[in-house]
Amino acid sequence: MRDQPPSTSDRQAELKDFPRSRRARVKPEDVGLPSSGRRRVPGLRREELAQLAGVSFTYYARLEQGYSDGISTSVLDAVARALRLTGEEHGHLLQLAQPTRAGSPEPDVEQVRPGVRNLLDALGAPGIVVGRRRNVLGWNRLATAVFGDLSHLPPHQHNWARQVFLCPATRERFVDLGQRSGTSPAPPGRSPGRSAVKRSNPAWPWRPPGLILRQSTAEPRRVR
Secondary structure (H helix, E strand, C coil): CCCCCHHHHHHHHHHHHHHHHHHCCCCHHHHCCCCCCCCCCCCCCHHHHHHHHCCCHHHHHHHHCCCCCCCCHHHHHHHHHHCCCCHHHHHHHHHHHCHHHCCCCCCCCEEECHHHHHHHHHCCCCCEEECCCCEEEEECHHHHHHHCCHHHCCHHHCEHHHHHHHCHHHHCCCCCHHHHCCCCCCCCCCCCCHHHEEECCCCCCCCCCCEEECCCCCCCEEEC
């Protein structure tokens, strides 16, 4: 007699294998890490992936052991970004880790359309594509020179609001930040239209929820 239904056992087995196989696809040099010579297995190490995602190593290790109890959706989202999952793969990870969400909508994964990506690369000026929650989805070489290189940061820090409010180097680039900081920060210039970003869940509400950021030396601040 089995202690667990076969479906639960199968789900746990796949939960072990799925993030592990996707982790093997990510090369250290792809995320700005040194390759450090020959590795026994391809891809990132567990501790590197956890650090890249900005999550606890213990949480991520438990995930690859097939245990997802107590792991929040935000942690799973951060892991999905670090693993560079597609929208479909992201949804599959959530269903494996949180089977009670099986009937829920596919996660809202924003991607830059290929045509916009090409335009961004060919643009003769700094260009940044920002999503609805101020996540920085794409940038070109000139934007790196002006705003700094986000590629060296963990994926969960690729957020314009986070950079403007919590990154001293970014704050120094804005002479009138004190007048702007009470409202939702946006990169200089015109924001791209909705069609510039490809979303897996078009029914997701356009207006982003309020975001609270806490500075180390300041009171909580709400971004509208």
